[in-house]
Amino acid sequence: MMEEKDVLLQKVDEYFLKAKAASAVFSQLDQQQTDAIVKAVYEAGFKNRIRLAKMAAEETGLGKWEDKVIKNAVATQFVYEDIKDQKTVGVIHEDHVSGITEIAQPMGPILAIIPVTNPTSTVMFKILIALKTRNPIIVSPSKKARKCSCEAARICYEAALGMDAPENCIQWVEDTSRETTQAMMTHKSLSLILATGGTGLVKSAYSSGTPTLGVGAGNVPVFIDKTADIPFAVEQICISKLFDNGTICASEQAIVAEKSIAARVEEEFRRRKACFLTAEQVKLLEKVVFDGEKKLMNADIVGQTAMTIAKKAGLDVPPDTQLLIAPLKGVGDEYPISSEILAPVLAYYIAEDFEDAVNICIDLNYHGGIGHTASMFSNDDENIKQFSMLMNAGRIVVNTPSAQGAVGGIYNMLSPSLTLGCGTGGKNITTDNVTAKNLLNIQRIARRRENQRLEKFDKSLYFDESLDAGAIEKIYNRNF
Amino acid sequence: MFKTEQKDGKLILCFEGRMDTAACAGIEKEVDGQVGKAGQPVVFDLRNVDFVSSAFLRFCISAAKKTGAGKFQVANAAPQIKKVFKIAGMDQLLSVQE
Numbered sequence: 001m002m003e004e005k006d007v008l009l010q011k012v013d014e015y016f017l018k019a020k021a022a023s024a025v026f027s028q029l030d031q032q033q034t035d036a037i038v039k040a041v042y043e044a045g046f047k048n049r050i051r052l053a054k055m056a057a058e059e060t061g062l063g064k065w066e067d068k069v070i071k072n073a074v075a076t077q078f079v080y081e082d083i084k085d086q087k088t089v090g091v092i093h094e095d096h097v098s099g100i101t102e103i104a105q106p107m108g109p110i111l112a113i114i115p116v117t118n119p120t121s122t123v124m125f126k127i128l129i130a131l132k133t134r135n136p137i138i139v140s141p142s143k144k145a146r147k148c149s150c151e152a153a154r155i156c157y158e159a160a161l162g163m164d165a166p167e168n169c170i171q172w173v174e175d176t177s178r179e180t181t182q183a184m185m186t187h188k189s190l191s192l193i194l195a196t197g198g199t200g201l202v203k204s205a206y207s208s209g210t211p212t213l214g215v216g217a218g219n220v221p222v223f224i225d226k227t228a229d230i231p232f233a234v235e236q237i238c239i240s241k242l243f244d245n246g247t248i249c250a251s252e253q254a255i256v257a258e259k260s261i262a263a264r265v266e267e268e269f270r271r272r273k274a275c276f277l278t279a280e281q282v283k284l285l286e287k288v289v290f291d292g293e294k295k296l297m298n299a300d301i302v303g304q305t306a307m308t309i310a311k312k313a314g315l316d317v318p319p320d321t322q323l324l325i326a327p328l329k330g331v332g333d334e335y336p337i338s339s340e341i342l343a344p345v346l347a348y349y350i351a352e353d354f355e356d357a358v359n360i361c362i363d364l365n366y367h368g369g370i371g372h373t374a375s376m377f378s379n380d381d382e383n384i385k386q387f388s389m390l391m392n393a394g395r396i397v398v399n400t401p402s403a404q405g406a407v408g409g410i411y412n413m414l415s416p417s418l419t420l421g422c423g424t425g426g427k428n429i430t431t432d433n434v435t436a437k438n439l440l441n442i443q444r445i446a447r448r449r450e451n452q453r454l455e456k457f458d459k460s461l462y463f464d465e466s467l468d469a470g471a472i473e474k475i476y477n478r479n480f
Numbered sequence: 481m482f483k484t485e486q487k488d489g490k491l492i493l494c495f496e497g498r499m500d501t502a503a504c505a506g507i508e509k510e511v512d513g514q515v516g517k518a519g520q521p522v523v524f525d526l527r528n529v530d531f532v533s534s535a536f537l538r539f540c541i542s543a544a545k546k547t548g549a550g551k552f553q554v555a556n557a558a559p560q561i562k563k564v565f566k567i568a569g570m571d572q573l574l575s576v577q578e
Contacts, residue, residue, distance in 0.1 A: 015568070020567065020569045021534055021537050021568045021570075022534065023566070023567050023568070024537065024563075024564040024567035024568035024570075025532065025534050025564065025568075026534055026535070027563065027564060027567055028531055028532070108567075164500065164501060166533070166534050167501075167533075167534035167535070168534065181571065185499060189569065344493075392487050
């Protein structure tokens with residue numbers, strides 16, 4: 001009898017045999033055929049946005065289904081709008097002067113790791129960008145969102161087959177487990193992992209030896225400077241932080257306001273049903289939202305409402321409270337709420353002036369959110385640039401709700417994406433909003449174009465040790 | 481969509497045109513029958529084929545299983561078709577020119 005491990009490996013092999021065949025057939029499709037498949041999948045995903053959102057909210061118990069509808073719309077409509085006209089097959093660029101021609105080739109089977117926080121939108125997003133680039137995709141859902149993620153994949157696959165897409169161009173793992181994911185990540189036929197999820201999972205993907213486009217943890221500071229439109233800034237922050245009960249990793253985690261405007265900021269937040277907590281209440285809240293041993297937010301409170309969390313913490317707050325705000329004096333392990341909390345909880349800092357505010361933001365940025373996202377509300381472009389250059393963030397969103405802003409396509413022209421690269425700071429290879437262009441192998445035909453300066457240059461001069469770099473450069477660059 | 485011939489003790493199936501899902505569905509039974517009763521090495525000649533679908537790759541896997549180890553080959557594939565077999569990891573079925 002086969003051992004359990006052998007059965008698992010055989011099952012994983014079967015996924016990849018099918019994926020490789022799909023990859024092979026995909027390689028023959030032209031741009032037009034590819035685009036027709038992508039369009040059909042987008043339309044099917046979009047059509048099911050509400051049903052899938054309700055399924056996701058019900059199955060995971062996280063967030064709000066209404067906001068998940070928006071996420072599904074972004075993952076289909078906005079992503080499609082962004083990629084539909086992109087050239088992703090064959091010759092995609094020709095430059096007759098340089099003699100370079102770029103050819104887009106698919107990468108091969110992709111493993112899509114799906115987070116519990118965005119279980120249907122991330123599936124549809126990853127499928128669209130994979131199909132656009134003629135890559136077969138295997139969807140590996142979170143255990144806690146298995147049904148809705150698999151259903152999203154099934155809907156997309158059915159639509160793709162309707163347009164003669166290769167069989168098994170989309171597969172999904174119904175009985176997902178840590179062991180299956182591990183075996184898939186290290187499989188020799190896997191070309192790329194699109195890893196969206198917690199730090200442990202992303203690290204495991206990177207350690208598998210398979211090329212990986214991963215994400216990093218966020219800890220988004222939002223700086224409101226004295227030139228900002230305060231009611232607008234507070235409104236935008238609430239739109240962002242309350243969206244899907246704060247499950248988006250690009251949502252604001254800490255507000256930093258200059259002292260001169262702090263009172264007005266607080267008043268605006270209170271008007272919007274935010275509750276500023278006392279020092280004692282902050283202590284109670286810390287215990288509920290943060291796991292001191294793991295040094296991570298407590299998974300139980302992710303995507304819950306402010307009132308649910310307040311009740312758990314035993315906080316006496318007004319019954320219509322939407323947002324819990326914890327005024328803090330510092331950043332770091334001794335201030336647990338200065339870490340990432342994916343729920344309607346914000347840290348709050350009052351800064352003496354611009355410099356002090358930027359310093360606090362740097363501390364927040366480097367406290368678990370390097371490379372991810374930073375946010376600023378300001379009407380002074382010099383301040384914006386200064387702030388941005390000091391942040392280590394793939395995207396610095398300005399006068400924008402950061403959750404929706406970082407995702408792109410709604411408030412700015414960033415590529416709509418549910419996989420936000422965090423650069424080397426977040427242990428990722430890119431700071432891009434990952435999209436179709438990241439899923440191609442670009443080949444370059446390099447035609448002979450001789451270097452005229454080198455032809456005219458007396459190469460024996462390289463052997464003359466009396467000539468330094470400056471002297472050689474002068475001769476090399478001589479304009480006859 | 482395909483012709484059969486005998487050559488050097490082998491059954492040769494010569495396919496033609498686009499072997500897409502619809503085309504494969506139309507000839508599936510016939511191909512299956514021919515391969516099943518062959519009792520000799522089988523060769524799929526792809527000199528006139530310019531597209532192969534997932535269904536056609538399945539024909540190949542099924543033929544390889546039915547004929548037994550080393551008795552099935554795919555011959556005369558154009559470069560773009562040869563690459564398909566390479567990507568699918570089925571290049572062990574490709575033979576030198578027949």
